[in-house]
Amino acid sequence: MPNDPETVDQIVIGGGIAGASVAAELARTGTVVLLEAETQAGYHTTGRSAAQFTKAYGPPVIRGLTRASERFFRATDGTEAPEGLLRPRGxxxxxxxxxxxxxxxxxxxxxxxxxxxxxxxxxxxxxxxxxxxxxxxxxxxEAADIDVDALHQHYLKTIRALGSDIRLKSPVASLQYSDGLWRADTPTGPVQAPVVVNAAGAWADDVAEMAGVAPVGLxxxxxxxxxxxxxxxxxxxxxxxxxxxxxxxxxxxxxxxxxxxxxxxxxxxxxxxxxxxxxxxxxxxxxxxxxxxxxxxxxxxxxxxxxxVPGGAPYACFDPDARGFFWLVGQGGYGIQSAPALARFAAALITETPIPSDILNEGVTAADLMLRRNEVAA
Ligand SMILES: Cc1cc2nc3c(=O)[nH]c(=O)nc-3n(C[C@H](O)[C@H](O)[C@H](O)COP(=O)(O)OP(=O)(O)OC[C@H]3O[C@@H](n4cnc5c(N)ncnc54)[C@H](O)[C@@H]3O)c2cc1C
Incomplete structure (x- = not known):
């Protein structure tokens, strides 16, 4: 097993829809390693959903993100989105x-x-x-069924096609920050990057604790x-x-x-x-x-x-107290239908590029998805 860590631009922890979608967006401009504990990336919540797309469902931020995801789902946004991701079901x-x-x-x-x-x-x-x-x-x-597997596979294929790496059977066992880099140790070898994205679903607070970062009360x-x-x-x-x-x-x-x-x-x-x-x-x-x-x-x-997470809307933001530690958590029962826009939103924050205007136009701002420790404590 190699001991010298591979160095990339971002480490993403968790290969469900949150981790896969944000890693695919990040892989467009940098190098990413996606670390997934299981042998299948969709083994946990992503593979167990009711696969529904409903713009009328969820808190306001989710509804905004879902509206902003619709053009991708309908393959009308000019990207390489596969066709047939949605099938009408009111x-x-x-x-x-x-x-x-x-x-x-x-x-x-x-x-x-x-x-x-x-x-x-x-x-x-x-x-x-x-x-x-x-x-x-x-x-x-206007509601619809989502082909969740096709969506998830699209993102996983995109990550590989852009030259980034997906490591299955790679539970992160330790996560440490030193000299401006996060180092993740896994059974498939260490990897380090200036940014780590915590997209570990239900385990996100465990990952934070492992990193010495305060949990968010997931x-x-x-x-x-x-x-x-x-x-x-x-x-x-x-x-x-x-x-x-x-x-x-x-x-x-x-x-x-x-x-x-x-x-x-x-x-x-x-x-x-x-x-x-x-x-x-x-x-x-x-x-x-x-x-x-x-x-x-x-x-x-x-x-x-x-x-x-406390407040009901997901967190997509850098931790205010831990440099380079990005939260992508708390998608509740709406993480599939909102994933395309949430991933683009998160990738923009991580790469310090402007938030896409189509998402802002749906009324979603960085403040809506920000972790505020005083709310967590309340
Ligand atoms: C019954 C049900 C119905 C639902 N219906 C809908 C619906 O109709 N529409 C909708 O939009 N959403 C729905 N959802 C919600 C949706 O499924 C979730 O919001 C979404 O799947 C969350 O994705 P995730 O990537 O955050 O989590 P997950 O898919 O759980 O992925 C997290 C991953 O992190 C990995 N991980 C954890 N710890 C580590 C570690 N230390 N190292 C490496 N990897 C790690 C885990 O193995 C896991 O694969 C439903 C959920 C359920 C349960």
Whole structure:
């Protein structure tokens, strides 16, 4: 094993969508080494998502980043983005009669991007919805399924094509700063760079602690997803995703099956998280209450960690107290749909180049994605 560290412009820790996308952007102007602990770059949260693109979903900063990502997703931004990353799938946000206030709030927030929809229309669009359950809905017709694997692979291929390096099976075991360089030690050898990007998902605070940097209070939260069969006679492919307005459940067609979730958010330590049987039971109960569906068999189930930071918006910024240490964390349940713009944004800050104007035009500024230690402590 070589002991002399390889020297590059940036080290990126974490090969999920956050690390892969920012490394691809950085590789355009410098040399990058992407370090991933697992044998597959998408093994953790990135490979476990519901793969939905919804401009109406998430806090304002996420919605801005998602709007700024849309041209890339639709391959209309003039870059080499692959075609077919999005496939239309509208989202119906549904409300019971006791949830009208929540639906009104969502409707006021989203304005013209959603269309008021009657219970009858909602049941027509999603035929298993119980007409005595749903009372009102709003429809986001511009939402879509994301081909997450194609997106992730695009970034990984770009990194290699630009001459930078991806090292799998390379958990960073120590991270130290000296003489203006961060040195990362891994089983595949040491590497050093003036900048290290912490894109380690649920492990980001562990990585910080290893580096002697104060953690940001990251909160990984478990979310469960289950695949079940649809009734044989149902033609589910073109059905919308249905999301409870208070996010108590969702259901969407997924490759001939129905993906359902209780939309759980249980705090968890960083780990290879697995579904909890209680969450599975809650999911089945909520779905059977809202839909005319009797769930007898579960085809597949999994869980993933959605990681949040105080304030709710991600951090994409240099640590104010640790030179060259860049945070790219806290993407919550929206890290795929916002990744293209967030990666360009982060790369601009890291390379000290202007933030792309199309992202600024969506109302996203560096201040929105900045870590403020006083907020973390509060
Ligand atoms: C059930 C579910 C549904 C979701 N649905 C959606 C959706 O519809 N739309 C959407 O946009 N988002 C969705 N999300 C959220 C989205 O999946 C995440 O925001 C995104 O995948 C986070 O990516 P990441 O790269 O930060 O994390 P990860 O994919 O977890 O990547 C972090 C990587 O860092 C590596 N790592 C950690 N420590 C080290 C170390 N010391 N050395 C080297 N490597 C290390 C890990 O092995 C891991 O591969 C969903 C999430 C879940 C769980």
């Amino acid at each position: 989202v119906l946000f549904v409300a019971r009669s006791d949830q009208h206030a929540a639906l009104q709030k969502l409707s006021d927030l989203l304005g013209d991007s959603v269309v008021p929809t009657t219970a009858q229309e909602a049941c027509h669009m999603s035929p298993l919805l119980r007409s005595d359950y749903v009372s009102r809905a709003v429809f986001d017709k 909160m990984p939260k478990r979310r469960t997803a289950i695949l079940v069969e649809a009734p044989e006679t149902a033609h589910i492919d073109d059905w919308p995703m249905v999301v409870d307005v208070d996010e108590e459940f969702y259901l969407k067609p997924d490759a001939g099956l129905l993906l359902i979730s209780p939309a759980d958010a249980t705090q968890s330590p960083p780990c290879d998280v697995q579904p909890d049987e209680m969450d599975v039971a809650i999911c089945v109960d909520r779905i059977e209450t809202a839909f005319d569906l009797s769930i007898r068999r579960i085809s597949h189930k999994w869980a993933g960690l959605r990681s949040f």
